[in-house]
Amino acid sequence: PPASIPEPQREAWLKHQVSGFKDKDAFETDVVRHVETTLARSMFNCDESAAYAACSLAFRDRLVLEWNRTQQRQTFSDSKRVYYLSLEFLMGRALDNAMLNIGQKDVAKAGLADLGFRIEDVIEQEHDAALGNGGLGRLAACFLDSLASLNYPAWGYGLRYRYGIFKQEIIDGYQVEVPDYWLDFNPWEFPRHDVTVDIQFYGNVHKSTDGSGKTVAHWEGGETVKAVAYDVPVPGYATPTTNNLRLWSSKAASGEFDFQKFNSGEYESSVADQQRAETISAVLYPNDNLERGKELRLKQQYFWVAASLYDIVRRFKKSKRAWKEFPDQVAIQLNDTHPTLAVVELQRILVDLEGLEWDEAWNIVVNTFGYTNHTVLPEALEKWSVGLFQHLLPRHLQIIYDINLFFLQSVERAFPNDRDLLGRVSIIEESQPKMVRMAFLAIVGSHKVNGVAELHSDLIKTTIFKDFVNIFGPDKFTNVTNGITPRRWLHQANPRLSELIKTKTGGEDFLTDLTLLNKIELSVNDKDFRKEWAEIKLANKVRLAKHIKASTGVSVNPSALFDVQVKRIHEYKRQQLNIFGVIHRYLTLKALTPDERKKQLPRVSIFGGKAAPGYWMAKQIIHLINSVGFVVNNDKDIGDLLKVVFLEDYNVSKAEIITPASDISEHISTAGTEASGTSNMKFVLNGGLIIGTCDGANIEITREVGENNIFLFGNLAEDVEDLRHSHTYGAHTVDPDLAKVFEAIESGTFGDQQDFAGMITAVRDHGDYYLVSDDFHSYIETHAIIDEAYRDQEGWITKCITSVARMGFFSSDRCINEYAEGIWNIEPLPVDKSDSGLGKG
Ligand code: CBF
Structure with missing residues (x-):
């Protein structure tokens, strides 16, 4: 344990206690000091990136003081902590967030101006921390913000990927992946070279009998890799609570460099061990909703959960409590199945290393873990081959077999003579090769399982996890509808709208109690309010138009309707439906006379998102979008009526x-x-409306904002299976308007039709699994309704204000409180704001 300073010397420490800046002058002093000392530069040599570095370090100094105090407070209070295990944390930029959460952005703005910089340019210098693929990773980041803002004692545990998600470049209309060197300069992390854990892989297991006749397993041999902790402070909003995100990095256990090999002339292999070890935390697998079963991925998972559990158990053991109290002190949430090995690892620690009886250990394990499922897509459900497990984690495979045996025995007792059921729920799938089903292991090893929206939670109970509902009873399965942090997604992203809302809700409390948004509905007819609302939207569109011009060269008219689809590119998310709809619009416009065209509403179709590098169809979709953009944006007949x-x-x-x-x-x-x-949720909170299917949280958004304020279309989930069946076994004719779109593509209107053939045959010849044709007509009709609704600008603004007013439910604070009460059984640790050493600006 780290040495603590003896009593007599503490006075000197208190006398010299560091304090962070409290006002503009002190901020400027800190920035200049960091420029001149930490960065070894001067006012003659300080560009925006140096200003960013120094400003971040000044804020970091402030955060760190609160971070230390928070950790001390949480340790002394001895209260239960939650540990959020996520392989992805899509944090984005930290500086702006820190300034706003601490409440010192105005001070920084004025201070930077004094020193010769615009705050916006300084913020722009920061590289995103992109340690995630999409929704799952960003949800984890929103949850960390809420946990800290609500004063819950909580830690995040993840991996410190040297390369975050790849950087996407579009070259000649194609996606090209280039490495993301986000760690070149990262002031937001603290390497803890003193916090390391040795992690074992491979080797073999032998069993012996101890003095009392009990069988003990020993996992020996194999390879050891060192996990080194890197800590990232996570500041809460308007509270001194600053929680910790611990990210593990891999290093060779034997040290940096093998001198003996080097001296004997084996130059390359002298660094090989180091490189092999570092590979574990080198890359984030760039797949969203898809698992490929690669050994390195399983290695990453074990490396991370083993290091995290070692840390958690070490912290618990310091309290000297009995093991049975572990679940009273520790809650661990599994963000999807990626950390499921933690269930097995904790059982191994308790049984093999701490000598507990199996049943006692298992009781502790189950009461500690909760599991969140984020998908029903079969291709995303993790399975690992038994052979791979046997090779990489031989002891863990034995434990999984035992967990499965005891589980199946209990099922057999409750449902005698149902052999099919045993096969269906077995953690081991009896396929060729045999596979370990991680979702089933997570269910068996957790006391609660939740989905992330009502429809989703119902679906998992009636489809993929149906048998488990029968076995464990419905109470084990619950729903926590996702949410977003209003600090980043309103206050930070849309400062003017946040200011305007503040004038109607009586202060900034809506940022910590989002239900207060409902007060703005009273102002829905207030002329000045509406006018400013519209001005803010236009200003935001002007800002985006500038960004579009700078990054694509295309000029767009900010008063056109901006139609946006930004998310990972995936067939199930149906960007192909969108671009087919855009082509339909283009063909319709082309068929009009110039006079008729003048009456049409101008639109800008904006797309963005990454395709997994190996996902051929997703890349084809990106290529088609760019090819359509090239043709449409250069078509003189069309002008501003349509841009893509x-x-x-x-x-x-x-x-x-x-x-x-x-x-x-x-x-x-x-x-x-x-x-x-x-x-x-983010779009509606920012005063935009949505077009959507009856899917996921769209359904709850509709319930909250009202059917008149959302544009729903398409077939329902309950009809999907029958439709797919009819495509396969009945006659499947493509929607006539969609057929015209296909004709245009096949005639070469958007370049070589071969490049897009896969997208067409998927719909026309291969069963249209994603029901693009079935939903096309309703999609096109709904867009026509949107055009009409947008022409009525006053009606549109009413819809937007009403919707924002009713979005209070979707705060991630609400989710975290639901998890805390229903799954983790933890309480916030109250903080006296004056107890903060720094005070709030
Ligand atoms: O729950 C958060 C998000 O997770 C996903 O992104 C995922 O990776 N499984 C889902 O696809 C989203 O629907 C969900 O919002």
């Missing part, structure tokens, strides 16, 4: 520009496939 742009490298900081500028956004997944979606 693809924004490259969509990420959190780009979302902060795009979201506030949308008029309509698209959430158009095949019904029953999108577990929740969270960008739908």
Whole structure:
């Protein structure tokens, strides 16, 4: 344990206690000091990136003081903590967020201006922390913000990928992936070279009998890799609570470099061990909703959960409590199945290392874990081959077999003579090769399982986890509808709207109690309020138009309707439906006379999102969007009536520009496939309306904002299976309007038709699994309704204000309180704000 300073010397420490800046002058002093000392530069040599570095360090100094105090407070209070295990944390930029959460952005703005910088340019310098693929990773980041803002004692645990998600470039209309060197300069992390854990892989297991005749398993040999902790402070909003996100990085256990090999001339292999070890935390697998069963991924998962559990158990053991109290002190949430090995690892620690009896240990394990499922898509459900497990984690495989045996025995007792049931729920799938079903292991090893939106939670109970509901009873399964943090997704992304809302809700409390938004509905007819509302939307659209011009060269008219679809590119999210709809619009416009065209409503179709590098169809969709954009944007007949742009490298900081500028956004997944979606919430909160299917959280958004304020279309989840069946066994004719779109593509209107053949045959010849044709007519009709609604600008603004007023439910604070009460059984740790060493600005 770290040495603590003896009593007599503490006075000196208190006398010299560090304090962070409290006003503009002190902020400037800190910035100049960091420029001149930490960065070794001067006013003659200080560009925007140096200003960013120094400003971040000044804020970091402030955060760190609160962070230390928070950790001390939580340790002394000895209260229960929650640990959020997520392989992805899509944090985005930290500086702006820290300034706002601490409440010192105005001070920084004025201070930076004194020193010769515009705050916006300084913020722009920061590289996104893009340690995630999409919704799942961003949800984890929103949850960390809420946990800290609500003063819950909580830690996040993840991996410190050297390369976050790849950077996307669009070259000649194609996606090209380039590495993301986000760690080149990152002031927001603290390497803890003293916090390391040795992690074992491979080897073999032998069993012996101890003095009392009990069998003990020993896992020996194999390879050891060192996990090094990197800590990231997570500041709460308007509270001193600053929680910790601990990210593990891998290193060779034997040290940096093998001198003996080097001296004997084996230059390359002298660094090979180091490189092999570092590979574990080198890359984030760039798949969203898809698992590929690669050994390195399983290695990452074990490396991370083993290091995290070691840390959690070490902290618990310091309290000297009995093991049975572990679940009273520790709640661990599994963000999807990626950390499911933690269930097995905790059982191993308790049985093999701490000598507990199996049943006692298992009781502790189950009461500690909760599991969140984020998808019903079969291709996303993790399975690992038994052979791979046997090779990489031999002891864990034995434990999984035992867990499965005891579980199946209990099932057999409750449901005698149902062999099919045993086969269906077995953690081991009896396939060739045999597979370990991670979702089943997570269910068996947790006391609660939740889905992320009402429809999704119902679907998992009636489809993929149906048997488990019968076995464990319905109470084990619950729903926590996702949410978003209003701090980043309103206050930070849309500061003017946040200011305007503040004038109607009586202060900033709506940022910590989002239900207070309902007060703005009283002002829905207030002329000045409406006028300013419209001005803010236009200003946000102007800002996005500038970004579009700078990044794509295309000029767009800010008074056109901005129609946005930004998210991972995936067939189930149906960007292909959107671009086919855009082509239909283009063909319709082309067929009009110039006079008729003048009466049409101008639109800008904006796309953004990454395709997994190996996802051929998703890449084809990106290519078609860009090819359509090239033709449409250069068509003189069309002019401003239609523009199509693809924004490259969509990420959190780009979302902060795009979201506030949308008029309509698209959430158009095949019904029953999108577990929740969270960008739908962000767009509505920013005063944009949505077009969507009856899927995921769209359904609850409709319930909250009212059917008149959302544009729903398409088939329902309950009809999807029958439709798919009819495509396969009945006659499947493509919607006539869609057929015309296909004709245009096949005639070469958008370039070589071969490039897009896969997208067409998927619909026309291969069963149209995502029901693009079935939903096309209703999609087109709904867009026509949107055009009409948008022409009535006053009616549109009423819809937007009403919707924002009713979005209070979708705060991630509400979700976290639901998890805390229903799953984790933890309480916030009250903080006296004056107890903070720094006070709030
Ligand atoms: O629950 C958060 C999000 O997770 C996903 O992104 C995922 O990776 N499984 C889902 O696809 C989203 O629907 C969901 O909002």
